[in-house]
Amino acid sequence: MSARVLLVGVGGIGHPCALALAAVPDIELVFLDDDRVERSNLHRLVAFDEAHVGAPKAHALAEHIERELHATRPVVIVDRATPDSVRAHVDDADIVVEGSDNFATKFLVADACGLAGKPSVHGAAVGWSGTVLSVVPARSACYRCVFEDLPVGDAVDCATAGVFAPVTAMIGAVMAAHVREMLGPEPARAAKLSHFDATAGMFRHRTMQRRSDCPLCCEARVITAIDASRYSAPLCSH
Numbered sequence: 001m002s003a004r005v006l007l008v009g010v011g012g013i014g015h016p017c018a019l020a021l022a023a024v025p026d027i028e029l030v031f032l033d034d035d036r037v038e039r040s041n042l043h044r045l046v047a048f049d050e051a052h053v054g055a056p057k058a059h060a061l062a063e064h065i066e067r068e069l070h071a072t073r074p075v076v077i078v079d080r081a082t083p084d085s086v087r088a089h090v091d092d093a094d095i096v097v098e099g100s101d102n103f104a105t106k107f108l109v110a111d112a113c114g115l116a117g118k119p120s121v122h123g124a125a126v127g128w129s130g131t132v133l134s135v136v137p138a139r140s141a142c143y144r145c146v147f148e149d150l151p152v153g154d155a156v157d158c159a160t161a162g163v164f165a166p167v168t169a170m171i172g173a174v175m176a177a178h179v180r181e182m183l184g185p186e187p188a189r190a191a192k193l194s195h196f197d198a199t200a201g202m203f204r205h206r207t208m209q210r211r212s213d214c215p216l217c218c219e220a221r222v223i224t225a226i227d228a229s230r231y232s233a234p235l236c237s238h
């Protein structure tokens with residue numbers, strides 16, 4: 001049976017990740033994204049050109065994968081993860097790849113994966129650096145063990161700091177590698193955090209420990225359902 005891999009966001013990070021996973025056998029890709037291609041995206045969304053400007057990113061990428069890479073056409077859902085819809089999307093998946101561009105969606109998807117017991121790979125990029133975190137529920141630290149909660153105040157985001165386009169390609173590629181490891185014969189038993197610094201040309205990898213008071217994965221957890229009030233408005237969009 002093939003593994004159903006849900007990509008939440010196929011923009012800067014999800015785009016290279018999807019291209020890398022398209023060639024992997026026994027994977028069914030599902031794209032969840034409602035953004036459209038903008039001219040300013042073209043330098044990092046390498047499968048697109050001027051003709052794609054204005055088209056839904058998910059449709060355009062699925063078409064490219066089928067036509068140019070001769071791979072199975074991914075399933076496309078032109079929508080975004082919302083508190084109402086996220087559980088249904090996550091429940092349908094075997095692995096979730098979260099490459100969204102805002103903190104609200106990241107925590108929403110992380111919580112849904114934790115509650116559903118689904119493995120997830122989370123990627124983020126801002127400025128000259130990026131991170132990838134892979135989570136195996138009940139076996140490893142979760143997203144909230146590492147990042148705790150949405151930032152308050154003046155958090156650095158990609159809208160103000162920008163992002164060096166090659167960083168998104170590196171992070172997307174590493175996310176695809178984490179997915180392949182999860183699907184392999186010996187998936188990691190611990191949460192792995194990879195951090196890439198483009199100015200140093202360096203990756204650092206750390207194994208993350210569970211927090212005994214984590215609101216999502218500890219025994220006395222306080223997050224037991226998706227509550228829309230926990231997720232504030234998106235902080236950035238690219």
Ligand SMILES: [Zn+2]
Binds near residue numbers: 141144146217
């Ligand atoms: Zn946790």
